[in-house]
Amino acid sequence: MKKIKRSGRLVDMTYFLIQRPHQLVSLSYFSERYQSAKSSISEDLTIVKEIFESQGIGSLLTTAGASGGVKYVPMVNEQEGRQLVKELCEKLEDKERLLPGGYLYMMDILGRPKHLNEIGRLFAAVFSQQKIDAVMTVAMKGIPLAYAIASHLDVPVSIVRRDHRVTEGSMVSINYVSGSAKRIQTMSLARRSLPEGSNVLIVDDFMKAGGTARGMMDLLAEFKANVVGIGVLVEAQDVEERLVDDYVSIARLAEVNQKENRVQAVPGNFLDKLKEVTQK
Template sequence: MKRSDRLVSMTNYFLENPRRLNPLPRFTEMYQAAKSSISEDLVIVDRVFQEEGIGHLQTIAGAAGGVRYIPEFSTDSSLHFINALCSKLEDPVRILPGGYLYMSDILGDPKMVNQIGRVLGSAFSDAEIEVVVTVATKGIPLAYAVASYLAVPVVIVRRDPKVTEGSSVSINYVSGSSRKIQTMVLPKRSLKEGANVCIIDDFMKAGGTITGMTSLLAEFNANVKAIGVLAEADDEEEDRVVENYTSLIKISNVDIKQKRIQVLPGNFNQK
């Protein structure tokens, strides 16, 4: 195979297999090419990936070594994306009765969801996450986007037990905003003991849901290494019960009468 063909094939391979360690012989055999040619290919792929701001190739020396693609999303690209999202969300037609904000179109766009996953994932890149955990329903697509980026599985906490998943662990918790007692369930076999997890959700108000998840995860002796949300509500009347989290945007000053809304960048860049 010629260099030009190899580069197209390799680019696809790395993008498809983030974080997987590939011994060099894999490529020399796959492409029937000399080690020196493959090494030159890898230099090119690495350079262009860095220029495009999508990550880099990491080379590990030694017998158990090889090369792997570490996805990255630059802080500049992240902030650019966050600012564009803020403008998009400030459209007053998004205001719903009760002062809520319509975001289903954003969360329904796979490309947008993917970008959000990259931004959140890049913030947790070094946290050695083994599993992404979310709670049904709206956080699910974001959780998969982050998990794809980190190349780890997703576990979904449910609010209702399903007969089809075997024995479960459940907890009751008090919702932060409504003060109601709610239930959360996780099937026993869905999470191994002591895993490093990252919690992902679409929206955080007082943080009751995330506190509930943290309690449920404690039953599995999980280490909550990171918490990421797309949006947080900037509500000064309520005490936030979750402290260590990363948010991309902050929704404040929803004025239903004046049809005005303010959407600001979250704490992403202050971490």
């Protein structure tokens, strides 16, 4: 790249970092990219850091030493987080999405890249201080959500299936009890999709009793993996027994009245978790 003015460097540097979250980029790389002295690059990064943090976009972490550099960590400030959660709750309260059994139609949310990108950033922010090697979910509806989160964490996605596929090679399978239906079901994960000892973030689009999340935790034990967190887009509130305790939910269904065709959605515990992260 030919030598450009500071204004051009700041624009290109900002775009470069946002496209590569959680990747360590050396000052030498930027120095060569812009044909500028490292002292100038350091000044540029200070400006970018101030803008990122003042606007709640994220933060730049600097690592010293020969192998050091700078890393962009996506974040969400409390005001923006509260607004995004409010908008999601309002979408969920659309009575047209109510399905038999108290479920909600959510593919209009999971199918819109803009909504998913915002939701992915919310989860990435609240889990930003965790060491995460992979995001895991169960096919099918959880897949777009998992990829949205993984893109902001810069980690791969491991997809658990309820059937065996010859194209995925050797599989590890377990039986688990569905938390809501109390049925014995099977879930499987390809052996080569997740290295042993990985730190994994479990993701689910909807949770009632948490049987699916509990099953994924048991499956991860077969890989000697560590569960660093559980992220749930929407959780049901009226549940007799929850099979998982520690999780982060964006929204909670406070009321689902099929007779009156009414849904009331309220914020989950996400905002409390976000506050804990930003205050550290």
